Amino acid sequence: MAEIDGARAAALALVGDVTEHGRLMSEVLEQRTRALEAPDRARAQRLAIGTLRWMDRADRALGPFLRMKPWPEVHNILRLAIYEIHEGGTPPHAAVSAAVDLVRASERGAGQAGLVNGVLRNVQRADAWAALPVPRLPKWLRKPLLKTYGKAAVAGMEDAFAATPPLDLSVKEDAPGWAERLGGRVTPTGSVRLQPGAQVTALPGYDDGAWWVQDAAAALPARALNPQPGERILDLCAAPGGKTLQLAAAGADVTALDISETRMARVAQNLSRCGMAAEVVVADALSYAPDRPFDAVLLDAPCSATGTIRRHPDLPRAKAAQDFAPLIALQAALLDRAVTLTAPGGRIVYCTCSLLPEEGEAQVDAALSRHPGLTLDPGALTLDGIASDWIGPQGLRLRPDYWPEIGGMDGFFVAVFRVA
Template sequence: MQNKANPKGSAPRPAQARAKHASSARPADRAPPPGIEGLKTRDVAVSAIYTVLVEHRPFDDAFARAAASRDLPGRDRAFARLIATTVLRHRGSLHAVLSTYLAKPLPERMGRLDEILLAAAAQLLLLQTPPHAVISLAVDQCRADSAAKRFANLANAVLRRVSESGHGRLASLDNVTLTIPDWLLSRWNEAYGPAEARQIARASLTEPALDLTVKSDPEQWAERIGAVVLPTGSIRCAQAGRVEELPGYNEGAWWVQDAAAALPVKLLGDVAGLSVLDLCAAPGGKTAQLAAAGADVTAVDKSAGRLGRLNENLSRLGLTATIAVSDALTFASEKQFDAILLDAPCTSTGTIRRHPDILYLKRPEDIPALAALQKNLLERAAVLVKPGGVLVYCTCSLEPEEGEMQVAAFLDRHTEFTRRPVMLDQETVPMSWRTRDGDLRTLPMHFADLPEGLQGLDGFFAASLVKSC
């Protein structure tokens, strides 16, 4: 936990130092004592938070493992996830509030006390959970952790004060500067200007709505689900509950996909009857779009597990594609393709609203490394597309090196390719979503005119490149 002299949202001792003592925190992974209602839910949240912040592992995998080990029912699982993602979106502010009530920083050997306090503070200050339950369960969590149990009384005292006066302290803080890493905010300031960078940052720290891509009849499915149809054609639900329980899931009528992520496929135009290569295809939303549009799709990804899940989703949707487990850099084909979609690996900074762990997992040095990979992937895609064919390159990154600069460098190297500006109507892709060169650039604060709970969009870049005959 930070002290008052350390206002940024990072802990006052290196995460590596805490990781050295991870074994001392492992008792918190044990199943909680029976009969303590809600404790398993909080343990799952704390375990996922710890895995991201201290062990630097992706949230989705960490949460899935933690939830499976405790066999949580759906409603409790959803609440555990909400607690954890709320902490990741507000960590800097929550640390600052907690530090107000701490006389000195906590030591390295404290087990999962930091994460227990963060999870409790999130419930008290942001999720309106009854204080008695929050504080009691947090104390129980401390007592169950061999390294944190000596701080149980401290946790009780601090959280009571947070409950009594923490809201005022939270309201005085700037979560953007406390939670967004300095290096990332500085990059956005340079790329977009301070005013727009702040809008991007604020939107990135907001919980997103659920977007669905439907095979047909978006108005009908929006009415059945209780959603709205976006101008882009996706449908959006503010509070959807469990995805598997929504109308149309079992029928295979739709799949989960952010509205921005659904746009790059649209840049290809009419793909019915065309051979289309989807490089780096998992998790498969774009593959489903292409198959639903009548394309002969070959989906390539180097992860057999992720492609397995993609294939399961295609089966649910009643769609087909040729699946190839291969590194896209070395993928070989006897034929060239009419069109290629390259959704390249990237820093994913445009998806922080859906994946707040990116704030803690990505580093500045990741950008040049990924840009080099993207360059090589583009080189491979350039060979695989037919003369006269179209290559759509896209990333879910806000960083110019992974978008605008990448495409400019590619066109300098490949005079046989020319840029095709976005040809979609302005209702689907407003002019404000287009770069000066005519490429697609969505930002997290787009759709700000929608009602609260329905606003926002993932940050995507996409360019359509045509190979000369």
Template structure:
């Protein structure tokens, strides 16, 4: 049955899920190896979509499966995962049930195909459904507290496509040209599934792809023509481009040579300028102090769970603790590189308090509270003058990723 049309895509999805759930790999890492033999672009996208939907709805898919079996299948049983793949297609991706069966059962060659067929058919006859919003894993919901339910609602659909404009004064023009909407000057939002390279303005570097929440930290440094800014942990470069576009003299530093190549490509495409440095921020020393520092620190990235649902299952207290230690070390070095009177913005795309609020309690700098006037409609500062976004916010406008942002200054 190896020649069943569509089978390689489903086999790739199964391999991705195994790599994420059993070996703790990121979905991005797992997809490179799993999709190697899948040549078609649409087929590759389908394989990734199947795996993503299973991860996004896994708690609910498991509950549906358990409701149709006399004895609960082991959590890591292959039949459970194959059933989840079949159900995610039928219940979330619009795959006809007969096609889900034809491409799913061959994954259980030598295994309990009759069981899987029976359970799936029973659920389809019952008209089984998923809830309106995914159920978060218990440990995740406990960590995210009172916002967990709203965040889950924001995960029900993958995110739209956000663009940051090189020239904010042309926001209305580009929104009209691209058929999008804007949440703030310098931003255009398009429907998901848009082929980026085919959009007007790509070749001329008029914009770059950047989640709306990810654009907020650089905005909070403001325009400072000619003054020196450090974008720490900069790759792939969205925030560097933002700072360069409003006149900062930017030094962009990152430890990854490969990711810094992408930053250089983005600079060349947009015609913006920055000094790119490949170095370890824990060992590097700047030749002089900076007027502004943006530290978008490495983190667990749980705030990106809309587009990377693997974080719902890979990230736990151990990973959060490891990231918090690295963030503390980076922040301790960054504050020593700031001129008197200079600003520092600390940001993480994480929903974990230990990586956000708990990381900025004692920076050695003075707080520089963020005001409501600096933020888009629907997002306000916290009582401490920080910014905390999550996927449950801006529900009628397409939502946004989870970020924590805090701003400080060094007194003269």
């Protein structure tokens, strides 16, 4: 039996964790790749992400040549090979040979080597890949997005999800200078955008803490908060810490709070790398009791993360609509807690990296009905690079189909409240 390529085997296991067991890649990545050297770890992750990103189109390509659905592991081997051949740059003969080796090593699929070889060669001969539609979202997500945004917008989102996203950086100062130095460009909202594929830790400025990785959309909530030097600001649910760094860079007196000790350790590391300070608190936001209220609170609430699918194509394959009801209830509770933690006259920024209105606009309407002294501050959302039609009655709605000519952005919702 041929020796199995470790990176491919790890990628196959990762895809199976997502499609068969409903696990997110972030939950299993370390476990599945710890035995690999760094280059193979990166390759396994790249193969798994690519396979999941193009899975819908791969299934369409395979459909005419499968009389019945194969075992899940065999199906994923076929998907992995199809991705490698058509999008991953692997020579077809090498991808087919590797797929046959994987299936021969499979417990249940060992007798399917001939099927895998024949199906993949039939797909190659059909040569229909380029004519197939862009991968579509699963029905559980596509249907509500169509209802909310319409066909053209969802088609644009699916185009964005099919592309490898660029790398965005928030810089302490001199965005144009850093864009020139790193070979990138400045987005309309002031982030530095680089082409995908860069090794982050090897880039100039990383060791010096001159910048941090943060999607351009994710950088806007802190800008909407408009932190001022010396203000006491609470970053509620702070990990992974990009917004904490923005607030600290503006000179605010920042308290960064999150329930995860592991994730907050990363926040502390990034603060240290960037030469900035904040009080780092590991606690449950719903029971956290400071000695006095804050001038402002930034609440980036736990959410479905459906706005980040271009970076995390595993999410719509691992999750389903019914998974998010507890998160929606938690968002409302956290918003109520943010009100009690904010001093009179202070402001609250509520945001989620979600495309679902239940986690954005509907939460705003519900909060306003629960708290008569709470009002919206739409003027705070008039930021550089923001189109006026992105701002609705409840807040700023960012979508992955925006900026298609420069690589899109994550989906986000941002609202700014004032507390009476």
